[in-house]
Amino acid sequence: MSTEALVVNGLVKNFDGIRALVDFSCSLQQGEILGLIGPNGAGKTTLFNVVSGFIPPEGGKVTLKGKDVTGNAPYRIANRGLSRTFQNLRLIRQISVLDNVLLSFREQSGERLWNLFFRWRRSRDQEAANREEAMALLEETGLASKAGDPAEDLSYGQQKLLSLVCCLAAKSNVLLLDEPVAGIAPEMIDKMLGIIRELPSKGKSVMLIEHNLDAVMQVCDRVVFMDAGAKVSEGTPEEVRNDPKVIEAYLD
Protein backbone atom coordinates (compact mmCIF):
# COMPACT_ATOMS: atom_id res chain seq x y z
CA MET A 1 0.00 0.00 0.00
CA SER A 2 1.22 3.42 -0.88
CA THR A 3 1.19 6.12 1.75
CA GLU A 4 0.03 8.68 -0.75
CA ALA A 5 -3.47 9.93 -0.06
CA LEU A 6 -3.69 11.84 -3.30
CA VAL A 7 -1.52 11.91 -6.39
CA VAL A 8 -1.97 14.18 -9.38
CA ASN A 9 0.10 13.44 -12.41
CA GLY A 10 0.75 15.65 -15.41
CA LEU A 11 -2.51 17.57 -15.24
CA VAL A 12 -3.26 19.83 -18.20
CA LYS A 13 -6.10 22.31 -18.43
CA ASN A 14 -6.59 25.34 -20.67
CA PHE A 15 -9.30 27.97 -20.60
CA ASP A 16 -9.69 29.75 -23.93
CA GLY A 17 -5.99 29.81 -24.53
CA ILE A 18 -5.04 30.55 -20.94
CA ARG A 19 -2.89 27.78 -19.57
CA ALA A 20 -4.35 27.11 -16.13
CA LEU A 21 -2.51 23.85 -15.50
CA VAL A 22 0.63 22.89 -17.38
CA ASP A 23 1.74 19.33 -16.77
CA PHE A 24 1.18 19.77 -13.07
CA SER A 25 2.13 16.95 -10.71
CA CYS A 26 2.23 16.68 -6.96
CA SER A 27 1.29 14.31 -4.22
CA LEU A 28 -0.20 14.44 -0.78
CA GLN A 29 1.13 11.97 1.78
CA GLN A 30 -1.06 10.27 4.33
CA GLY A 31 -1.43 12.48 7.40
CA GLU A 32 0.29 15.43 5.83
CA ILE A 33 -0.70 19.08 5.61
CA LEU A 34 0.39 20.43 2.27
CA GLY A 35 0.22 24.13 1.54
CA LEU A 36 -0.40 25.36 -1.99
CA ILE A 37 0.72 28.92 -2.54
CA GLY A 38 1.26 31.17 -5.49
CA PRO A 39 0.06 34.40 -7.04
CA ASN A 40 -3.53 34.91 -8.19
CA GLY A 41 -4.28 33.06 -11.40
CA ALA A 42 -1.57 30.48 -10.73
CA GLY A 43 -4.14 27.69 -11.16
CA LYS A 44 -4.52 26.68 -7.53
CA THR A 45 -8.30 26.69 -7.48
CA THR A 46 -8.37 25.11 -10.93
CA LEU A 47 -6.32 22.27 -9.47
CA PHE A 48 -8.90 21.82 -6.70
CA ASN A 49 -11.72 21.88 -9.23
CA VAL A 50 -10.02 19.23 -11.35
CA VAL A 51 -9.20 17.01 -8.38
CA SER A 52 -12.74 17.23 -6.98
CA GLY A 53 -14.24 16.45 -10.39
CA PHE A 54 -15.90 19.75 -11.25
CA ILE A 55 -13.63 20.39 -14.23
CA PRO A 56 -12.44 17.53 -16.42
CA PRO A 57 -8.73 17.79 -17.19
CA GLU A 58 -7.43 17.71 -20.76
CA GLY A 59 -4.63 15.43 -19.74
CA GLY A 60 -3.12 13.77 -16.73
CA LYS A 61 -4.36 11.61 -13.94
CA VAL A 62 -5.81 12.04 -10.46
CA THR A 63 -5.35 9.14 -8.07
CA LEU A 64 -7.25 9.19 -4.79
CA LYS A 65 -6.15 6.62 -2.22
CA GLY A 66 -4.76 4.40 -4.96
CA LYS A 67 -7.84 4.62 -7.21
CA ASP A 68 -7.87 6.48 -10.51
CA VAL A 69 -10.67 9.01 -10.24
CA THR A 70 -9.81 11.20 -13.25
CA GLY A 71 -12.95 12.61 -14.81
CA ASN A 72 -15.32 11.00 -12.28
CA ALA A 73 -18.42 12.94 -11.27
CA PRO A 74 -17.93 15.19 -8.22
CA TYR A 75 -20.33 13.19 -6.07
CA ARG A 76 -18.46 9.96 -6.79
CA ILE A 77 -15.16 11.51 -5.85
CA ALA A 78 -16.75 12.96 -2.72
CA ASN A 79 -18.03 9.53 -1.75
CA ARG A 80 -14.56 8.06 -2.23
CA GLY A 81 -13.45 10.13 0.73
CA LEU A 82 -12.66 13.61 -0.51
CA SER A 83 -14.14 16.78 0.91
CA ARG A 84 -13.49 20.32 -0.14
CA THR A 85 -14.36 23.86 0.78
CA PHE A 86 -14.76 26.78 -1.58
CA GLN A 87 -12.96 30.08 -1.77
CA ASN A 88 -16.24 31.94 -2.16
CA LEU A 89 -17.88 29.85 0.57
CA ARG A 90 -20.59 27.44 -0.30
CA LEU A 91 -23.20 26.45 2.23
CA ILE A 92 -26.94 26.08 2.06
CA ARG A 93 -27.65 29.46 3.56
CA GLN A 94 -31.41 29.05 3.96
CA ILE A 95 -31.30 25.91 6.06
CA SER A 96 -30.04 25.65 9.61
CA VAL A 97 -26.42 25.26 10.64
CA LEU A 98 -27.23 21.80 11.97
CA ASP A 99 -28.92 20.79 8.70
CA ASN A 100 -25.83 21.83 6.76
CA VAL A 101 -23.76 19.48 8.87
CA LEU A 102 -26.35 16.70 8.60
CA LEU A 103 -26.44 17.09 4.84
CA SER A 104 -22.73 16.41 4.75
CA PHE A 105 -22.88 12.91 6.23
CA ARG A 106 -22.26 10.37 3.48
CA GLU A 107 -24.38 7.39 2.53
CA GLN A 108 -27.37 8.09 4.74
CA SER A 109 -30.05 5.46 4.92
CA GLY A 110 -32.77 8.10 4.92
CA GLU A 111 -31.54 9.48 1.61
CA ARG A 112 -32.95 6.44 -0.13
CA LEU A 113 -36.59 6.60 -0.97
CA TRP A 114 -37.15 2.92 -0.37
CA ASN A 115 -35.79 3.08 3.17
CA LEU A 116 -37.96 6.09 3.87
CA PHE A 117 -41.09 4.04 3.45
CA PHE A 118 -40.00 0.49 4.16
CA ARG A 119 -37.13 0.84 6.59
CA TRP A 120 -38.26 3.98 8.25
CA ARG A 121 -37.12 2.98 11.73
CA ARG A 122 -33.58 2.38 10.58
CA SER A 123 -33.44 5.71 8.77
CA ARG A 124 -34.80 7.48 11.82
CA ASP A 125 -32.29 5.83 14.15
CA GLN A 126 -29.40 6.69 11.87
CA GLU A 127 -30.62 10.27 11.62
CA ALA A 128 -30.76 10.51 15.40
CA ALA A 129 -27.20 9.18 15.69
CA ASN A 130 -25.99 11.61 13.02
CA ARG A 131 -27.71 14.44 14.82
CA GLU A 132 -25.85 13.62 17.99
CA GLU A 133 -22.54 13.41 16.17
CA ALA A 134 -23.22 16.68 14.36
CA MET A 135 -24.02 18.43 17.63
CA ALA A 136 -20.78 17.09 19.13
CA LEU A 137 -18.84 18.52 16.19
CA LEU A 138 -20.57 21.87 16.54
CA GLU A 139 -19.88 21.78 20.28
CA GLU A 140 -16.18 21.20 19.65
CA THR A 141 -15.95 24.13 17.30
CA GLY A 142 -18.07 26.46 19.38
CA LEU A 143 -20.96 26.68 16.92
CA ALA A 144 -23.41 24.68 19.01
CA SER A 145 -25.34 27.70 20.21
CA LYS A 146 -26.04 28.60 16.58
CA ALA A 147 -27.18 25.12 15.55
CA GLY A 148 -30.77 26.14 14.89
CA ASP A 149 -30.02 29.40 13.08
CA PRO A 150 -30.00 29.63 9.30
CA ALA A 151 -26.42 29.36 8.06
CA GLU A 152 -26.68 32.82 6.49
CA ASP A 153 -26.94 34.37 9.97
CA LEU A 154 -23.40 33.29 10.86
CA SER A 155 -20.46 35.66 10.56
CA TYR A 156 -18.10 35.13 7.64
CA GLY A 157 -15.54 33.45 9.87
CA GLN A 158 -18.15 31.18 11.42
CA GLN A 159 -19.37 30.20 7.97
CA LYS A 160 -15.82 29.19 7.04
CA LEU A 161 -15.65 27.21 10.25
CA LEU A 162 -18.97 25.57 9.42
CA SER A 163 -17.76 24.50 6.00
CA LEU A 164 -14.80 22.84 7.71
CA VAL A 165 -17.17 21.12 10.14
CA CYS A 166 -19.12 19.85 7.12
CA CYS A 167 -15.92 18.25 5.80
CA LEU A 168 -15.41 16.58 9.18
CA ALA A 169 -18.97 15.27 9.23
CA ALA A 170 -18.32 13.67 5.86
CA LYS A 171 -15.57 11.59 7.49
CA SER A 172 -13.43 12.06 4.41
CA ASN A 173 -9.76 11.46 4.86
CA VAL A 174 -8.63 13.82 2.14
CA LEU A 175 -9.54 17.47 2.64
CA LEU A 176 -9.01 20.26 0.13
CA LEU A 177 -9.38 23.64 1.83
CA ASP A 178 -9.54 26.68 -0.39
CA GLU A 179 -8.40 29.72 1.60
CA PRO A 180 -9.66 28.58 4.99
CA VAL A 181 -8.48 31.67 6.86
CA ALA A 182 -8.69 34.42 4.23
CA GLY A 183 -10.70 37.43 5.35
CA ILE A 184 -11.57 36.31 8.86
CA ALA A 185 -10.80 37.81 12.27
CA PRO A 186 -7.43 37.04 13.91
CA GLU A 187 -8.84 35.05 16.83
CA MET A 188 -10.90 33.03 14.33
CA ILE A 189 -7.72 32.35 12.36
CA ASP A 190 -6.11 30.85 15.44
CA LYS A 191 -9.12 28.71 16.10
CA MET A 192 -9.24 27.50 12.51
CA LEU A 193 -5.52 26.75 12.41
CA GLY A 194 -5.84 24.90 15.70
CA ILE A 195 -8.48 22.62 14.18
CA ILE A 196 -6.51 22.12 10.97
CA ARG A 197 -3.35 21.25 12.89
CA GLU A 198 -5.21 18.44 14.68
CA LEU A 199 -6.49 16.85 11.48
CA PRO A 200 -3.52 14.54 10.75
CA SER A 201 -3.88 12.95 14.19
CA LYS A 202 -7.44 12.03 13.15
CA GLY A 203 -6.11 10.22 10.09
CA LYS A 204 -6.80 13.02 7.65
CA SER A 205 -4.60 14.49 4.95
CA VAL A 206 -5.03 18.12 4.04
CA MET A 207 -4.16 20.21 1.03
CA LEU A 208 -4.81 23.89 1.52
CA ILE A 209 -4.63 27.00 -0.59
CA GLU A 210 -3.79 30.13 1.34
CA HIS A 211 -2.45 33.59 0.70
CA ASN A 212 -1.80 34.18 4.38
CA LEU A 213 1.83 32.99 4.44
CA ASP A 214 2.07 33.16 8.23
CA ALA A 215 -0.76 30.68 8.49
CA VAL A 216 0.88 28.44 5.91
CA MET A 217 4.20 28.52 7.77
CA GLN A 218 2.43 27.63 11.01
CA VAL A 219 0.50 24.54 9.97
CA CYS A 220 2.01 23.09 6.80
CA ASP A 221 4.47 20.24 6.75
CA ARG A 222 5.31 20.89 3.16
CA VAL A 223 4.61 23.65 0.67
CA VAL A 224 4.21 23.70 -3.09
CA PHE A 225 4.63 27.00 -4.85
CA MET A 226 2.91 27.25 -8.20
CA ASP A 227 2.87 29.90 -10.84
CA ALA A 228 1.24 30.00 -14.28
CA GLY A 229 -0.10 26.48 -13.87
CA ALA A 230 3.19 24.83 -13.06
CA LYS A 231 5.08 23.84 -9.97
CA VAL A 232 7.94 26.25 -9.33
CA SER A 233 9.19 25.06 -5.97
CA GLU A 234 8.48 22.39 -3.40
CA GLY A 235 9.80 21.63 0.07
CA THR A 236 9.49 22.57 3.71
CA PRO A 237 7.96 25.99 4.36
CA GLU A 238 11.43 27.35 5.10
CA GLU A 239 12.96 26.00 1.91
CA VAL A 240 10.21 27.36 -0.26
CA ARG A 241 10.24 30.75 1.37
CA ASN A 242 13.96 31.10 0.74
CA ASP A 243 13.91 29.68 -2.78
CA PRO A 244 15.20 32.38 -5.16
CA LYS A 245 12.68 31.32 -7.83
CA VAL A 246 9.83 31.96 -5.39
CA ILE A 247 11.19 35.32 -4.37
CA GLU A 248 11.59 36.24 -8.01
CA ALA A 249 8.01 35.19 -8.85
CA TYR A 250 6.60 37.24 -6.01
CA LEU A 251 8.64 40.25 -7.00
CA ASP A 252 7.48 40.05 -10.63
Added chain:
Amino acid sequence: MDYLLHILILIGIYVILSTSLNLIAGYTGLLSIAHAAFYGVGAYVAALMALKLHSPFLVNIICAVFLSGLLGAAVGIPSLRIHDDYFVIATFAFQVITFSILNNWVSFTGGPMGLPGIPQPSIFGLEISSHLAFLVLVGIFCALTLWITQRIVQSPFGRVLKAIREDEVFAQTAGKNVAAYKVLVFVIGAGMASVAGVIYAYYISFIDPTSFTVMESIFIISIVIIGGAGSLWGPVVGAVVLVTLPEILRFVGMPSAIAANVRQILYGGLLVAFMMWRPRGFLGEYAFHSGEARE
Protein backbone atom coordinates in the same frame (compact mmCIF):
# COMPACT_ATOMS: atom_id res chain seq x y z
CA MET B 1 -75.37 20.60 -1.54
CA ASP B 2 -74.01 18.70 -4.54
CA TYR B 3 -72.61 21.98 -5.79
CA LEU B 4 -70.60 22.43 -2.59
CA LEU B 5 -69.39 18.83 -2.75
CA HIS B 6 -68.42 19.37 -6.38
CA ILE B 7 -66.23 22.33 -5.40
CA LEU B 8 -64.64 20.33 -2.60
CA ILE B 9 -63.89 17.44 -4.96
CA LEU B 10 -62.26 19.84 -7.43
CA ILE B 11 -60.21 21.34 -4.62
CA GLY B 12 -59.12 17.84 -3.67
CA ILE B 13 -58.00 17.06 -7.22
CA TYR B 14 -56.01 20.29 -7.35
CA VAL B 15 -54.48 19.61 -3.96
CA ILE B 16 -53.05 16.37 -5.37
CA LEU B 17 -51.84 18.14 -8.51
CA SER B 18 -50.25 21.09 -6.76
CA THR B 19 -48.75 19.07 -3.92
CA SER B 20 -47.00 16.83 -6.41
CA LEU B 21 -45.80 19.83 -8.43
CA ASN B 22 -44.63 21.42 -5.19
CA LEU B 23 -42.35 18.45 -4.66
CA ILE B 24 -40.75 19.11 -8.06
CA ALA B 25 -40.83 22.90 -8.25
CA GLY B 26 -41.15 24.07 -4.66
CA TYR B 27 -38.81 21.71 -2.85
CA THR B 28 -36.35 20.82 -5.59
CA GLY B 29 -36.53 24.06 -7.59
CA LEU B 30 -37.27 22.43 -10.95
CA LEU B 31 -39.84 24.31 -12.99
CA SER B 32 -41.97 21.77 -14.84
CA ILE B 33 -44.57 22.91 -17.34
CA ALA B 34 -45.72 19.35 -18.01
CA HIS B 35 -47.87 18.75 -14.99
CA ALA B 36 -51.15 18.90 -16.88
CA ALA B 37 -49.73 16.39 -19.35
CA PHE B 38 -49.17 13.81 -16.60
CA TYR B 39 -52.61 14.67 -15.25
CA GLY B 40 -53.95 13.94 -18.74
CA VAL B 41 -51.99 10.70 -19.08
CA GLY B 42 -53.61 9.52 -15.85
CA ALA B 43 -57.09 10.52 -17.01
CA TYR B 44 -56.75 8.90 -20.45
CA VAL B 45 -55.16 5.70 -19.18
CA ALA B 46 -57.99 5.27 -16.69
CA ALA B 47 -60.69 6.18 -19.21
CA LEU B 48 -59.35 3.95 -21.98
CA MET B 49 -58.81 0.99 -19.68
CA ALA B 50 -62.22 1.39 -18.08
CA LEU B 51 -63.96 1.71 -21.46
CA LYS B 52 -62.05 -0.86 -23.50
CA LEU B 53 -60.84 -3.42 -20.97
CA HIS B 54 -63.43 -2.89 -18.24
CA SER B 55 -60.61 -3.22 -15.75
CA PRO B 56 -61.22 -2.16 -12.14
CA PHE B 57 -60.36 1.22 -10.66
CA LEU B 58 -57.36 0.13 -8.60
CA VAL B 59 -55.74 -1.67 -11.54
CA ASN B 60 -56.21 1.40 -13.70
CA ILE B 61 -54.74 3.71 -11.12
CA ILE B 62 -51.65 1.52 -10.79
CA CYS B 63 -51.21 1.39 -14.57
CA ALA B 64 -51.65 5.16 -14.83
CA VAL B 65 -49.05 5.85 -12.15
CA PHE B 66 -46.66 3.40 -13.75
CA LEU B 67 -47.00 4.80 -17.28
CA SER B 68 -46.84 8.37 -16.06
CA GLY B 69 -43.72 7.65 -14.06
CA LEU B 70 -42.16 5.96 -17.09
CA LEU B 71 -42.90 8.98 -19.26
CA GLY B 72 -41.53 11.20 -16.49
CA ALA B 73 -38.28 9.25 -16.59
CA ALA B 74 -38.19 9.49 -20.39
CA VAL B 75 -38.49 13.28 -20.22
CA GLY B 76 -36.36 13.74 -17.12
CA ILE B 77 -33.37 11.49 -17.73
CA PRO B 78 -32.06 13.20 -20.86
CA SER B 79 -32.96 16.76 -19.85
CA LEU B 80 -32.10 16.81 -16.15
CA ARG B 81 -28.57 15.59 -16.71
CA ILE B 82 -27.68 18.70 -18.67
CA HIS B 83 -29.12 21.86 -17.21
CA ASP B 84 -32.32 23.09 -15.61
CA ASP B 85 -33.09 25.34 -18.58
CA TYR B 86 -33.29 22.33 -20.86
CA PHE B 87 -35.61 20.73 -18.39
CA VAL B 88 -38.08 23.61 -18.61
CA ILE B 89 -38.05 23.39 -22.40
CA ALA B 90 -38.28 19.59 -22.40
CA THR B 91 -41.31 19.65 -20.10
CA PHE B 92 -42.94 22.30 -22.26
CA ALA B 93 -42.34 20.17 -25.35
CA PHE B 94 -43.74 17.11 -23.62
CA GLN B 95 -46.82 19.08 -22.63
CA VAL B 96 -47.43 20.23 -26.20
CA ILE B 97 -46.79 16.80 -27.69
CA THR B 98 -49.10 15.09 -25.21
CA PHE B 99 -51.89 17.51 -25.98
CA SER B 100 -51.39 17.02 -29.72
CA ILE B 101 -51.58 13.26 -29.40
CA LEU B 102 -54.73 13.43 -27.28
CA ASN B 103 -56.25 15.88 -29.72
CA ASN B 104 -55.28 14.21 -33.01
CA TRP B 105 -55.23 10.48 -32.51
CA VAL B 106 -58.97 10.35 -33.02
CA SER B 107 -59.33 6.58 -33.40
CA PHE B 108 -57.71 5.94 -30.03
CA THR B 109 -58.30 8.95 -27.81
CA GLY B 110 -61.46 10.25 -29.45
CA GLY B 111 -59.67 13.42 -30.46
CA PRO B 112 -61.44 16.70 -29.68
CA MET B 113 -64.66 14.79 -29.00
CA GLY B 114 -63.01 13.15 -26.03
CA LEU B 115 -64.05 9.97 -24.30
CA PRO B 116 -67.60 9.95 -22.93
CA GLY B 117 -69.33 7.45 -20.72
CA ILE B 118 -66.58 6.47 -18.34
CA PRO B 119 -68.25 4.03 -15.92
CA GLN B 120 -68.48 4.70 -12.23
CA PRO B 121 -65.71 3.06 -10.26
CA SER B 122 -66.10 0.40 -7.67
CA ILE B 123 -63.50 -0.48 -5.09
CA PHE B 124 -63.74 -3.91 -3.48
CA GLY B 125 -67.36 -4.07 -4.56
CA LEU B 126 -68.11 -0.61 -3.21
CA GLU B 127 -69.83 1.54 -5.84
CA ILE B 128 -68.58 5.11 -5.94
CA SER B 129 -71.40 7.08 -7.48
CA SER B 130 -72.60 9.87 -5.21
CA HIS B 131 -70.77 13.15 -4.81
CA LEU B 132 -70.16 12.29 -1.19
CA ALA B 133 -68.53 8.98 -2.08
CA PHE B 134 -66.27 10.75 -4.58
CA LEU B 135 -65.35 13.31 -1.96
CA VAL B 136 -64.30 10.54 0.40
CA LEU B 137 -62.28 8.93 -2.39
CA VAL B 138 -60.54 12.20 -3.24
CA GLY B 139 -59.97 12.89 0.44
CA ILE B 140 -58.23 9.54 0.89
CA PHE B 141 -55.91 10.17 -2.05
CA CYS B 142 -55.24 13.74 -0.89
CA ALA B 143 -54.28 12.48 2.53
CA LEU B 144 -52.08 9.82 0.95
CA THR B 145 -50.35 12.37 -1.29
CA LEU B 146 -49.76 14.75 1.59
CA TRP B 147 -48.50 11.95 3.81
CA ILE B 148 -46.02 10.70 1.21
CA THR B 149 -44.87 14.25 0.52
CA GLN B 150 -44.40 14.95 4.20
CA ARG B 151 -42.45 11.75 4.69
CA ILE B 152 -40.20 12.73 1.80
CA VAL B 153 -39.59 16.38 2.61
CA GLN B 154 -38.98 15.92 6.32
CA SER B 155 -36.36 13.25 5.77
CA PRO B 156 -32.68 13.30 4.83
CA PHE B 157 -33.93 12.77 1.26
CA GLY B 158 -35.91 16.01 1.50
CA ARG B 159 -32.89 17.79 2.92
CA VAL B 160 -30.97 16.84 -0.20
CA LEU B 161 -33.80 18.19 -2.37
CA LYS B 162 -33.63 21.56 -0.65
CA ALA B 163 -29.85 21.57 -0.97
CA ILE B 164 -30.21 20.94 -4.71
CA ARG B 165 -32.66 23.82 -4.94
CA GLU B 166 -30.32 26.22 -3.16
CA ASP B 167 -26.88 25.13 -4.32
CA GLU B 168 -26.30 22.15 -6.57
CA VAL B 169 -22.54 22.44 -6.35
CA PHE B 170 -22.62 22.13 -2.59
CA ALA B 171 -24.94 19.14 -2.83
CA GLN B 172 -22.48 17.44 -5.18
CA THR B 173 -19.58 18.23 -2.89
CA ALA B 174 -21.54 16.57 -0.10
CA GLY B 175 -21.56 13.41 -2.23
CA LYS B 176 -25.14 13.56 -3.48
CA ASN B 177 -25.99 12.26 -6.94
CA VAL B 178 -27.89 15.37 -7.90
CA ALA B 179 -29.13 14.17 -11.31
CA ALA B 180 -30.54 10.96 -9.82
CA TYR B 181 -32.42 12.88 -7.14
CA LYS B 182 -33.92 15.22 -9.71
CA VAL B 183 -35.09 12.41 -11.97
CA LEU B 184 -36.51 10.48 -9.03
CA VAL B 185 -38.46 13.42 -7.69
CA PHE B 186 -39.79 14.24 -11.14
CA VAL B 187 -40.95 10.65 -11.64
CA ILE B 188 -42.70 10.64 -8.25
CA GLY B 189 -44.40 13.95 -9.02
CA ALA B 190 -45.51 12.70 -12.43
CA GLY B 191 -46.97 9.55 -10.88
CA MET B 192 -48.90 11.56 -8.29
CA ALA B 193 -50.29 13.90 -10.94
CA SER B 194 -51.66 10.93 -12.86
CA VAL B 195 -53.58 9.84 -9.76
CA ALA B 196 -55.42 13.14 -9.87
CA GLY B 197 -56.14 12.46 -13.55
CA VAL B 198 -57.60 9.05 -12.85
CA ILE B 199 -59.92 10.43 -10.18
CA TYR B 200 -60.94 13.31 -12.44
CA ALA B 201 -61.80 11.00 -15.33
CA TYR B 202 -63.99 8.77 -13.17
CA TYR B 203 -65.63 11.70 -11.45
CA ILE B 204 -66.52 13.76 -14.52
CA SER B 205 -67.08 10.58 -16.57
CA PHE B 206 -66.18 12.47 -19.73
CA ILE B 207 -62.76 13.73 -20.68
CA ASP B 208 -61.44 15.73 -23.60
CA PRO B 209 -58.02 17.21 -24.34
CA THR B 210 -58.94 20.79 -23.36
CA SER B 211 -58.63 19.87 -19.68
CA PHE B 212 -54.94 19.09 -20.13
CA THR B 213 -53.46 22.10 -21.87
CA VAL B 214 -50.46 24.30 -21.17
CA MET B 215 -52.88 26.72 -19.51
CA GLU B 216 -53.78 24.00 -17.05
CA SER B 217 -50.10 23.45 -16.27
CA ILE B 218 -49.71 27.14 -15.62
CA PHE B 219 -52.80 27.10 -13.43
CA ILE B 220 -51.22 24.38 -11.28
CA ILE B 221 -47.97 26.36 -11.12
CA SER B 222 -50.01 29.38 -9.97
CA ILE B 223 -51.55 27.36 -7.16
CA VAL B 224 -48.08 26.36 -5.97
CA ILE B 225 -46.67 29.87 -6.15
CA ILE B 226 -49.65 31.64 -4.64
CA GLY B 227 -50.12 29.04 -1.93
CA GLY B 228 -46.44 28.94 -1.10
CA ALA B 229 -43.76 26.87 -2.81
CA GLY B 230 -41.71 24.64 -0.58
CA SER B 231 -44.22 24.35 2.22
CA LEU B 232 -46.42 21.33 2.78
CA TRP B 233 -49.68 23.20 3.31
CA GLY B 234 -49.03 26.01 0.85
CA PRO B 235 -50.50 24.23 -2.18
CA VAL B 236 -53.55 23.24 -0.13
CA VAL B 237 -54.23 26.89 0.66
CA GLY B 238 -53.49 27.80 -2.96
CA ALA B 239 -55.91 25.18 -4.27
CA VAL B 240 -58.70 26.37 -1.99
CA VAL B 241 -58.19 30.00 -3.00
CA LEU B 242 -57.81 29.52 -6.74
CA VAL B 243 -60.60 26.98 -7.13
CA THR B 244 -63.15 28.94 -5.12
CA LEU B 245 -62.27 32.36 -6.51
CA PRO B 246 -64.06 31.95 -9.88
CA GLU B 247 -67.05 30.49 -8.07
CA ILE B 248 -67.31 33.71 -6.09
CA LEU B 249 -67.39 35.58 -9.40
CA ARG B 250 -70.38 33.50 -10.30
CA PHE B 251 -72.18 34.60 -7.16
CA VAL B 252 -71.44 38.22 -7.89
CA GLY B 253 -73.78 37.63 -10.83
CA MET B 254 -71.35 37.90 -13.67
CA PRO B 255 -72.61 36.29 -16.91
CA SER B 256 -70.68 33.08 -17.51
CA ALA B 257 -69.45 34.22 -20.94
CA ILE B 258 -67.63 37.11 -19.32
CA ALA B 259 -66.70 35.21 -16.17
CA ALA B 260 -64.56 32.76 -18.14
CA ASN B 261 -62.41 35.57 -19.45
CA VAL B 262 -62.34 37.45 -16.17
CA ARG B 263 -61.11 34.24 -14.57
CA GLN B 264 -58.00 34.22 -16.76
CA ILE B 265 -57.35 37.89 -16.07
CA LEU B 266 -57.79 37.28 -12.37
CA TYR B 267 -55.29 34.42 -12.31
CA GLY B 268 -52.79 36.41 -14.32
CA GLY B 269 -53.22 39.48 -12.13
CA LEU B 270 -52.93 37.45 -8.93
CA LEU B 271 -49.80 35.75 -10.15
CA VAL B 272 -48.15 39.05 -11.05
CA ALA B 273 -49.20 40.61 -7.76
CA PHE B 274 -47.80 37.72 -5.76
CA MET B 275 -44.55 37.69 -7.69
CA MET B 276 -44.12 41.38 -6.99
CA TRP B 277 -45.21 41.69 -3.38
CA ARG B 278 -45.18 38.25 -1.93
CA PRO B 279 -43.00 35.87 -3.95
CA ARG B 280 -43.16 33.32 -1.16
CA GLY B 281 -46.92 32.99 -1.53
CA PHE B 282 -49.22 32.60 1.45
CA LEU B 283 -47.15 30.03 3.32
CA GLY B 284 -44.01 29.41 1.32
CA GLU B 285 -40.45 29.36 2.53
CA TYR B 286 -39.02 29.50 -0.94
CA ALA B 287 -39.27 32.54 -3.17
CA PHE B 288 -39.30 31.65 -6.82
CA HIS B 289 -35.91 32.57 -8.08
CA SER B 290 -34.88 36.05 -8.94
CA GLY B 291 -31.74 34.36 -10.23
CA GLU B 292 -29.50 35.79 -7.57
CA ALA B 293 -29.12 32.66 -5.52
CA ARG B 294 -27.82 30.69 -8.47
CA GLU B 295 -24.83 30.95 -10.62
